[in-house]
Amino acid sequence: xxxxxxxxxxxxxxxxxxxxxxxxxxxxxxxxxxxxxxxxxxxxxxxxxxxxxxxxxxxxxxxxxxxxxxxxxxxxxxxxxxxxxxxxxxxxxxxxxxxxxxxxxxxxxxxxxxxxxxxxxxxxxxxxxxxxxxxxxxxxxxxxxxxxxxxxxxxxxxxxxxxxxxxxxxxxxxxxxxxxxxxxxxxxxxxxxxxxxxxxxxxxxxxxxxxxxxxxxxxxxxxxxxxxxxxxxxxxxxxxxxxxxxxxxxxxxxxxxxxxxxxxxxxxxxxxxxxxxxxxxxxxxxxxxxxxxxxxxxxxxxxxxxxxxxxxxxxxxxxxxxxxxxxxxxxxxxxxxxxxxxxxxxxxxxxxxxxxxxxxxxxxxxxxxxxxxxxxxxxxxxxxxxxxxxxxxxxxxxxxxxxxxxxxxxxxxxxxxxxxxxxxxxxxxxxxxxxxxxxxxxxxxxxxxx
Amino acid sequence: xxxxxxxxxxxxxxxxxxxxxxxxxxxxxxxxxxxxxxxxxxxxxxxxxxxxxxxxxxxxxxxxxxxxxxxxxxxxxxxxxxxxxxxxxxxxxxxxxxxxxxxxxxxxxxxxxxxxxxxxxxxxxxxxxxxxxxxxxxxxxxxxxxxxxxxxxxxxxxxxxxxxxxxxxxxxxxxxxxxxxxxxxxxxxxxxxxxxxxxxxxxxxxxxxxxxxxxxxxxxxxxxxxxxxxxxxxxxxxxxxxxxxxxxxxxxxxxxxxxxxxxxxxxxxxxxxxxxxxxxxxxxxxxxxxxxxxxxxxxxxxxxxxxxxxxxxxxxxxxxxxxxxxxxxxxxxxxxxxxxxxxxxxxxxxxxxxxxxxxxxxxxxxxxxxxxxxxxxxxxxxxxxxxxxxxxxxxxxxxxxxxxxxxxxxxxxxxxxxxxxxxxxxxxxxxxxxxxxxxxxxxxxxxxxx
Numbered sequence: 001x002x003x004x005x006x007x008x009x010x011x012x013x014x015x016x017x018x019x020x021x022x023x024x025x026x027x028x029x030x031x032x033x034x035x036x037x038x039x040x041x042x043x044x045x046x047x048x049x050x051x052x053x054x055x056x057x058x059x060x061x062x063x064x065x066x067x068x069x070x071x072x073x074x075x076x077x078x079x080x081x082x083x084x085x086x087x088x089x090x091x092x093x094x095x096x097x098x099x100x101x102x103x104x105x106x107x108x109x110x111x112x113x114x115x116x117x118x119x120x121x122x123x124x125x126x127x128x129x130x131x132x133x134x135x136x137x138x139x140x141x142x143x144x145x146x147x148x149x150x151x152x153x154x155x156x157x158x159x160x161x162x163x164x165x166x167x168x169x170x171x172x173x174x175x176x177x178x179x180x181x182x183x184x185x186x187x188x189x190x191x192x193x194x195x196x197x198x199x200x201x202x203x204x205x206x207x208x209x210x211x212x213x214x215x216x217x218x219x220x221x222x223x224x225x226x227x228x229x230x231x232x233x234x235x236x237x238x239x240x241x242x243x244x245x246x247x248x249x250x251x252x253x254x255x256x257x258x259x260x261x262x263x264x265x266x267x268x269x270x271x272x273x274x275x276x277x278x279x280x281x282x283x284x285x286x287x288x289x290x291x292x293x294x295x296x297x298x299x300x301x302x303x304x305x306x307x308x309x310x311x312x313x314x315x316x317x318x319x320x321x322x323x324x325x326x327x328x329x330x331x332x333x334x335x336x337x338x339x340x341x342x343x344x345x346x347x348x349x350x351x352x353x354x355x356x357x358x359x360x361x362x363x364x365x366x367x368x369x370x371x372x373x374x375x376x377x378x379x380x381x382x383x384x385x386x387x388x389x390x391x392x393x394x395x396x397x398x399x400x401x402x403x404x405x406x407x408x409x410x411x412x413x414x415x416x417x418x419x420x421x422x423x424x425x426x427x428x429x430x431x432x433x434x435x436x437x438x439x440x441x442x443x444x445x446x447x448x449x450x
Numbered sequence: 451x452x453x454x455x456x457x458x459x460x461x462x463x464x465x466x467x468x469x470x471x472x473x474x475x476x477x478x479x480x481x482x483x484x485x486x487x488x489x490x491x492x493x494x495x496x497x498x499x500x501x502x503x504x505x506x507x508x509x510x511x512x513x514x515x516x517x518x519x520x521x522x523x524x525x526x527x528x529x530x531x532x533x534x535x536x537x538x539x540x541x542x543x544x545x546x547x548x549x550x551x552x553x554x555x556x557x558x559x560x561x562x563x564x565x566x567x568x569x570x571x572x573x574x575x576x577x578x579x580x581x582x583x584x585x586x587x588x589x590x591x592x593x594x595x596x597x598x599x600x601x602x603x604x605x606x607x608x609x610x611x612x613x614x615x616x617x618x619x620x621x622x623x624x625x626x627x628x629x630x631x632x633x634x635x636x637x638x639x640x641x642x643x644x645x646x647x648x649x650x651x652x653x654x655x656x657x658x659x660x661x662x663x664x665x666x667x668x669x670x671x672x673x674x675x676x677x678x679x680x681x682x683x684x685x686x687x688x689x690x691x692x693x694x695x696x697x698x699x700x701x702x703x704x705x706x707x708x709x710x711x712x713x714x715x716x717x718x719x720x721x722x723x724x725x726x727x728x729x730x731x732x733x734x735x736x737x738x739x740x741x742x743x744x745x746x747x748x749x750x751x752x753x754x755x756x757x758x759x760x761x762x763x764x765x766x767x768x769x770x771x772x773x774x775x776x777x778x779x780x781x782x783x784x785x786x787x788x789x790x791x792x793x794x795x796x797x798x799x800x801x802x803x804x805x806x807x808x809x810x811x812x813x814x815x816x817x818x819x820x821x822x823x824x825x826x827x828x829x830x831x832x833x834x835x836x837x838x839x840x841x842x843x844x845x846x847x848x849x850x851x852x853x854x855x856x857x858x859x860x861x862x863x864x865x866x867x868x869x870x871x872x873x874x875x876x877x878x879x880x881x882x883x884x885x886x887x888x889x890x891x892x893x894x895x896x897x898x899x900x
Contacts, residue, residue: 102691102792147636158634160643161611176876182788183820184608185854186597186647187861187872188899189881193610193643197636214693241552243664282733338632342552370633404635411637422637426626430888431639437887438880449638 006062035077057173070142076412110141129156147197149408154369167207216280225271232273233345235298249369259325337398338407372407456512485527507623520592526862560591579606597647599858604819617657666730675721682723683795685748699819709775787848788857822857
């Protein structure tokens with residue numbers, strides 16, 4: 001072992017410490033842009049809760065910062081390595097420990113891939129709903145850290161809604177469990193909800209009990225295209241106001257559609273915007289008839305409903321490819337703002353104005369039914385500063401519309417400054433005090449959140 | 451004003467301080483049994499958030515304990531007055547400030563009656579789902595304090611699932627807001643969920659933004675009766691395992707049915723147990739056909755489905771009258787335990803054993819579909835000690851079945867000792883540290899929770 005490493009690491013179990021200088025740089029950062037990072041002094045890759053506790057204790061003793069990392073797919077810099085710190089990577093803790101079809105619960109380690117979890121429970125007729133864009137590559141632990149969302153959320157809710165129990169290693173290495181496996185329970189404060197979305201700043205989650213739901217029927221899918229983005233936004237508002245139990249209400253603008261088309265040759269056409277709407281309930285067909293009427297009234301130029309699961313999967317895949325496709329256009333910076341659902345039209349208009357003002361290409365896509373959009377700025381070296389300013393203007397616009405600076409990607413390092421803009425100053429003080437209570441020495445993911 | 455009151459009270463607005471010795475005793479306690487209480491030195495009844503802040507500051511200055519009280523319908527002693535303390539009663543803050551049918555949100559003061567809120571939003575085609583047994587008399591603020599449940603929870607979730615934003619007065623009188631009105635949002639720690647269920651130990655909630663859902667169709671109701679309680683429990687397990695989206699799955703045992711019958715002369719018959727099952731979705735009829743099959747297979751002796759909303763309301767009223775009816779039999783002590791749904795049968799069997807062992811009358815009723823039962827002990831002076839012991843045995847049995855000491859009524863003072871049994875010792879330390887962070891001087895509801 002590298003002699004520059006702290007003495008406290010010498011007692012860690014064989015194989016846990018990774019200090020190969022060729023490997024360390026790949027643990028420096030997540031997939032965010034414009035966030036600070038550095039090469040960690042070591043990567044710790046424990047295989048068990050006891051090993052996590054030993055790692056955290058060793059870091060605590062050596063006063064080293066601990067940045068916990070899931071699959072590294074984050075978009076806010078929440079897993080970026082910091083000076084005088086290690087990366088605690090949970091990729092080896094990737095076991096689904098049990099699936100209980102009667103209680104509809106699964107017990108998983110944090111490194112489990114989210115798509116694998118979804119596939120495993122599907123074999124038992126169950127669904128784990130949260131399905132972030134990165135579902136194929138992200139980990140459930142990272143989902144818990146960011147309270148990840150996805151396409152199903154419009155009907156089913158976000159990660160926090162499905163976390164029943166957690167095992168957590170605290171900053172000093174103590175291990176604890178929170179929550180209850182019963183459907184209801186009010187014994188003590190809701191520490192579970194507090195850990196969900198706390199981005200590794202309050203503890204290291206080492207085991208997760210998630211609630212599952214009966215698998216719904218394969219969804220029916222409606223595709224509606226529009227000649228202008230505002231009409232698509234109006235359709236979203238009307239669909240939302242109707243209160244239909246739809247399982248996805250996604251939007252893609254022309255920039256995004258063309259990028260996906262260029263990548264996949266799917267033949268998505270030349271519309272200004274496309275809505276993808278799914279329904280997975282027994283009355284899905286009648287729900288989509290309602291959606292069709294509302295979309296037509298809002299000015300849709302083409303509407304089609306598909307019952308073919310393969311076609312549905314293909315269309316949702318087009319949506320999932322939005323970011324990878326936009327990435328091919330140049331350097332990119334993706335925002336994650338969420339506004340009240342009735343104000344999606346205004347947010348879209350604000351983004352169009354900002355694109356027109358700056359001359360930047362901004363792809364707009366996202367979970368329209370939740371008011372959660374991901375305007376994505378494309379830029380090059382010459383337009384880099386303009387892109388940063390436009391990013392701020394978009395986030396500002398969302399706040400001005402009564403929205404939030406982050407709907408599902410987390411604060412991380414990308415939006416730590418913005419957090420002070422959104423939060424009530426007293427809430428901010430309280431959040432800081434709370435963090436000190438959990439981590440008096442400030443060793444857990446310093447620089448993330450606040 | 452009583453000269454025995456602290457000097458800091460003299461600056462409080464006119465009319466806020468109630469110190470009439472004839473009135474104070476009625477604020478001494480909630481509706482729990484076997485919990486300590488005393489007459490408060492004063493009742494503070496503010497009308498606005500500013501007045502709440504002034505009251506809390508005045509108490510902080512005088513080092514007086516503050517017990518916040520909603521409608522006083524609690525069953526765990528969470529609102530019981532303590533020595534050297536005031537009761538902060540929020541009954542005057544009873545305004546529904548706004549209902550937004552587009553965003554499906556309502557902004558309410560904590561003293562709003564829960565049934566009134568439900569009625570007001572129903573006029574706009576919306577529903578606020580949580581419906582505790584005391585819905586006609588409880589307040590939404592009390593529901594937030596205890597994370598109240600109810601009959602709809604089996605489909606819709608509990609109070610916490612519907613609280614989007616809170617305004618809170620902290621222990622030192624600072625005012626803050628938590629949460630966001632957007633459907634999704636991950637900016638900062640989830641302080642909102644932390645306050646929900648904290649029983650006034652972390653702050654005083656002065657405004658609540660609740661999420662609403664589209665009003666469902668009037669429910670269809672199925673009634674099934676059984677010759678023995680175990681068969682009813684088996685039916686519950688089968689219904690739960692089927693994963694049907696039912697909006698109520700309630701149980702009443704013979705003791706409870708006879709008590710309700712004696713009170714109402716409804717003619718509920720002589721069954722050992724009755725299940726009341728409701729479905730409020732568009733496919734309600736087909737769901738209840740499934741339930742009928744499962745109930746018959748479990749040995750139901752009589753099954754009837756009603757489409758008549760009045761009959762449905764009458765049957766649910768019978769369920770709501772369970773506690774008032776049992777109260778007529780003698781002194782009572784009601785438990786609130788929740789077990790994994792598949793273990794309801796075992797819990798019922800345990801309660802039957804305890805009743806047989808002790809010779810006590812124990813009425814069993816509750817939210818069977820959630821695993822949340824309210825075994826209610828009837829006793830007199832001679833059997834008082836036996837009742838207390840039986841109560842402990844029931845709570846113990848629930849814990850042994852992987853359950854919790856409280857599903858929806860809260861810890862309060864009744865179960866503060868039990869909380870140390872249920873919680874992980876490290877979680878307990880953390881909860882205490884967290885409470886000190888919010889309330890360093892321990893003035894908010896001392897004796898409740900921990």
